[in-house]
Amino acid sequence: MAKEKFYITTPIYYPSDKLHIGHSYCTVATDTMARYKRLRGYDVMFLTGTDEHGQKIERIANGQGMTPKEYTDKIVVGIKELWKTLCISYDKFIRTTDDYHIKIVQKIFKQLYDQGDIYKSSYEGWYCTPCESFFTEHQLVDGKCPDCGRDVELLKEESYFFRLSKYQDRIIQYMEENPEFLQPNTRQNEMINNFLKPGLEDLAVSRTSFKWGVPVEFDPGHIVYVWVDALSNYITALGYGTDDDSLFQKYWPADVHVVGKEIVRFHAIIWPAMLMALNLPLPKKIFGHGWLVINGGKMSKSVGNVVDPNVLVNKYGVDAIRYFLLREIAFGQDGNFSNEALIQRINSDLANDLGNLVSRTVGMIEKYFGGTLPAEHAATDFDEELKAVALSTTEKVETAMEKMFFSDALIEIWNLVRRTNKYIDETQPWILCKDESKQAELANALYHVAESIRIISVLIEPFMPNTPEKIRKQFFIENGEATSWDSTKTWGILPVTLKVQKGETLFPRIDMKKELEELEAAIKASQATSIANQQKAAQEQKAEEPETPAEITIDDFCKVQLKVGEVLESKEVEGSKKLLRNVIKIGDEERVIFSGIKDAYAPGALVGKRVVVAYNLKPRKMMGEMSYGMILCAEDGDGKLSILTTDDPTFRSGSDIS
Numbered sequence: 001m002a003k004e005k006f007y008i009t010t011p012i013y014y015p016s017d018k019l020h021i022g023h024s025y026c027t028v029a030t031d032t033m034a035r036y037k038r039l040r041g042y043d044v045m046f047l048t049g050t051d052e053h054g055q056k057i058e059r060i061a062n063g064q065g066m067t068p069k070e071y072t073d074k075i076v077v078g079i080k081e082l083w084k085t086l087c088i089s090y091d092k093f094i095r096t097t098d099d100y101h102i103k104i105v106q107k108i109f110k111q112l113y114d115q116g117d118i119y120k121s122s123y124e125g126w127y128c129t130p131c132e133s134f135f136t137e138h139q140l141v142d143g144k145c146p147d148c149g150r151d152v153e154l155l156k157e158e159s160y161f162f163r164l165s166k167y168q169d170r171i172i173q174y175m176e177e178n179p180e181f182l183q184p185n186t187r188q189n190e191m192i193n194n195f196l197k198p199g200l201e202d203l204a205v206s207r208t209s210f211k212w213g214v215p216v217e218f219d220p221g222h223i224v225y226v227w228v229d230a231l232s233n234y235i236t237a238l239g240y241g242t243d244d245d246s247l248f249q250k251y252w253p254a255d256v257h258v259v260g261k262e263i264v265r266f267h268a269i270i271w272p273a274m275l276m277a278l279n280l281p282l283p284k285k286i287f288g289h290g291w292l293v294i295n296g297g298k299m300s301k302s303v304g305n306v307v308d309p310n311v312l313v314n315k316y317g318v319d320a321i322r323y324f325l326l327r328e329i330a331f332g333q334d335g336n337f338s339n340e341a342l343i344q345r346i347n348s349d350l351a352n353d354l355g356n357l358v359s360r361t362v363g364m365i366e367k368y369f370g371g372t373l374p375a376e377h378a379a380t381d382f383d384e385e386l387k388a389v390a391l392s393t394t395e396k397v398e399t400a401m402e403k404m405f406f407s408d409a410l411i412e413i414w415n416l417v418r419r420t421n422k423y424i425d426e427t428q429p430w431i432l433c434k435d436e437s438k439q440a441e442l443a444n445a446l447y448h449v450a451e452s453i454r455i456i457s458v459l460i461e462p463f464m465p466n467t468p469e470k471i472r473k474q475f476f477i478e479n480g481e482a483t484s485w486d487s488t489k490t491w492g493i494l495p496v497t498l499k500v501q502k503g504e505t506l507f508p509r510i511d512m513k514k515e516l517e518e519l520e521a522a523i524k525a526s527q528a529t530s531i532a533n534q535q536k537a538a539q540e541q542k543a544e545e546p547e548t549p550a551e552i553t554i555d556d557f558c559k560v561q562l563k564v565g566e567v568l569e570s571k572e573v574e575g576s577k578k579l580l581r582n583v584i585k586i587g588d589e590e591r592v593i594f595s596g597i598k599d600a601y602a603p604g605a606l607v608g609k610r611v612v613v614a615y616n617l618k619p620r621k622m623m624g625e626m627s628y629g630m631i632l633c634a635e636d637g638d639g640k641l642s643i644l645t646t647d648d649p650t651f652r653s654g655s656d657i658s
Ligand code: MSP
Pocket: 010, 011, 012, 013, 014, 021, 022, 023, 025, 026, 051, 230, 231, 233, 258, 259, 260, 261, 262, 263, 290, 291, 292, 293, 298, 299, 300
C-alpha cells in the first residue's frame, strides 16, 4: 500500500549572517515533526530554504560591496551548515534565486494579470523595509512600523495591485468552516477580527524603485513584491507549473506551514488569496508559533541580544539544545530563553532523569550479571504498573504530536522516564542482589527497566536524533523490529538474555555556577562579534552612500516654494512622542503643519516665532489629520534640531524666500 504523504515547511529565511537560536527554534520544531511523521511511516516532504530578494538584501549587499547574489551565495553556505549542526533533515532546500522558481513566479504573476486578479495603478503609502511590508498612515504607530517599531519610508510609485479585497469573504468563510486551518485557535480570531473583518485593501505587488527581485516579464521596470515571490516557494519547490509537476501532484496541499506569529498574516491571508486566485487547494494547516524572548523582548539581531546556536551546541550537544527548545516553551506561545533554565533542564531532565536511568541500568546488569541477563525471570509486584504506564505513553505522545504540542509530548515521555526510575527504587535491585533466591526477580526487574528504556529511545527519536543510537548501542538493540514506532506499543521485544555494554555518559552533569559564567562569556563574545560585524557593515554602507545628494538644477530647486510663516499655536499630539501640531500664519492663510520637533521645542515654545515653511509640499495625513507643508529645520550630527528662521524676527509672514 502506498504510504500516506506529509508535506511540511518552514518559512524561508532571509539570508542573515547570523541566524540565531530563535530562527533555529522554528526549524528544529519543524524537523521534529518531519522526523516524527517519517517514524510513523509517512512519505514526508520537508521543505526549507532562503528568501533572497528584496530591498533589504540589496542594501546589505551594497553595503558590503557585493552583488546581492554574491552576498546571498556566501550566507546560504553558513545557513546550510547551521542546519547540519542542528540535524535538520530537510528533503529540499529552495532558494528564491533558483531559476526554476523565478520562472514560475513570473508565470504566476502573468496568469493573475491576464485573468484580471492583478491590475496596474499607483501606490502611495508607507513601507517598512526590514519587514518588507506596506502600511497605511493609520496603521503606523507613532509614525513607525507597527510590527517592528522601526522607521518607515514614504513610497509613491507605479505599482501592480493584487485584488486581495475580492477574496476577503471567501477567506473568512474558509476559516470559519475549517477551525483547524490556523493554529493555535487564538490566531484565527486575531486574523478575522483585526484584519479580515475591518476589510482588506488590494495589495501592491510590484516595486519599481530598486532592482533586486523577480522581474515582471511583461513590464521589466517592475519587480515582483518579495512576499508574493517568497510565498510561491511552497509550490514552485514542488515543480508547480513546470512540465514535471509530479511532486506537486503528490504533495500539495501542504499538511502544515510552520511559521512565526509575526508572519501568520501573510500566510493566512495573502497566501490563501493567491491560491484561490490560482484555483489551487489551500494548505491544510498553518501553525503560528510564538517567539523566543530574552527578558521579555524578541531576540533579534538589531537589538544585539541574539544567542548563537553554535555556541550552545558546541558546549552541550545538539540533542540537549533541541530538547530544551521544545520542552521549555509551549509551541504557540512566547517563551523566555535563559542560560539558567537551559542548564537546569540539562541537569535535571537529561543528566539526572534520562542519563542516570540508562547508566545505572547498564551498570547494574554489568555488576550483578556480568553484562548478560540470565534466562530465568520471575515477576515482581511492581511490573504491571510500569508496563501499563509504558504502553499508554505512546498514545498520549501521538495525541500531543498531532497538535504539534511538542512540550506536552515530552512531558509524557518524561513521565515514563521518571516512572521507570521509580520502579528501580521500588524493586531495589541492590537488595535483591544480596539474596540468592531473588536472582530471577532481579533479572526480571532489570529486564523491565531495559524494555522501558527501549520504548523511551524510540519515543525521543524525533526530538533527539543522536541519543537513541547511543542508548541502543549499550543494550545491543539493532535498528528494526525493536525500534519501530509500533514497537513502543508492545512489551517484551528485547531478548530475555539481554546483553549490555557501558557506553559514553549521555549528558554529563553541569556545575551551574561555573558554567553560567563561562556560557555568559561565550555568548557575550559571539554577540560582540555580531555587533562589530553589523557596525562594520553599516560603516561600509555609509561609505558607499554619496556624501552629498546628487546635484539639481536651479529649475529643480525653484519647484520648491518656501515661505515665511508665523507660529500661532504649537501643541502636543495625543499618542505621539515626537510630533507637535502647529498652526502657522502664512500671509492671510492659516495652516496646520505637523512637525517632529518635540524633542527640541516644548509645546508653545515656538509661538510668535518666524519659521520657514516648504509651502507647496503635497498635503499628507498625519495622526488622522491633514498636514499642509513642512517646517524646515537644521539637524546636527547627533539628531538635534533647530528651526530655520529670518534674521529680522518681525519679518512679514507670507513672504517668499528667494
Ligand atoms: N523571509 C520571511 C519568511 C518568508 S516565508 C514565505 C521571514 N524570514 S525571517 O528570517 O525573518 O524569519 C524566519 C522565521 O524565523 C519566522 O518564522 C520568524 O518568526 C522566526 N523567528 C525569528 N526570530 C525568532 C524568535 N526570536 N523566536 C522564534 N522565532 C523567530 O520572515
